[in-house]
Amino acid sequence: MVAVSHAAKPLTLDELRAILRDKGLRATTSRVAVLEFLRQATTPVSHAELAAELTPRGWDRATLYRNLIDLTEVGLVRRADVGDHLWRFELLKEGSGHRTDEHPHFVCDACGDILCLPDESVQIKAARGVPRSLRRRGVQIQLKGRCDRCIGA
Structure with missing residues (x-):
């Protein structure tokens, strides 16, 4: 189960799209959904946890994974392995429910x-x-x- 924070001020769809475009990415609906999910998560999340939330909304697992990689490559997301050979992703953007700096x-x-x-x-x-x-x-x-x-x- 992914811990989600509702304390962070929700961003509008236009603001989420602007964040993506500022990094040179197309603001697809699936990318916006991934960005919003990561923004609300208070702990690093795996692809499986993300997919459990978003595949019922119509996106396939491969698309969600590609979006995680794209967000990582442009510096919006950090990817970490906590020793179980499972990548987890956390947002590196101010205003998210998760810390943006390096932390243990x-x-x-x-x-x-x-x-x-x-x-x-x-x-x-x-x-x-x-x-x-x-x-x-x-x-x-x-x-x-x-x-x-x-x-x-």
Whole structure:
């Protein structure tokens, strides 16, 4: 199940189309639907989760996947693998329900839920022998364990 935020001010169809056109993409109805879905998601979502929501509305899985790749290639979306060999996608646009900067994720190894973590929860200290990409935050940080729901908190 995908967590969706309704706190973000909904964008009009014209605003969503303008975002796509500004990045050089055609503003197709399927692309607009994918963009709006990602804008409302509060956690990274897989292609399967997106398809479960949007294929009943008339779009096929292949079209939705191509749209995710197109949005990634123009820098509107980030693609991440949390170690389960399943790509997940998150919007990188201000005003979305999801953080737009680099940030750590927590992955539950029991149920597979992904949570965005505040930067303060993970501290990286520059030390001798640490790759430059790590010091520059040029890596994806993912912590694994059991979420509160799975440990019965």
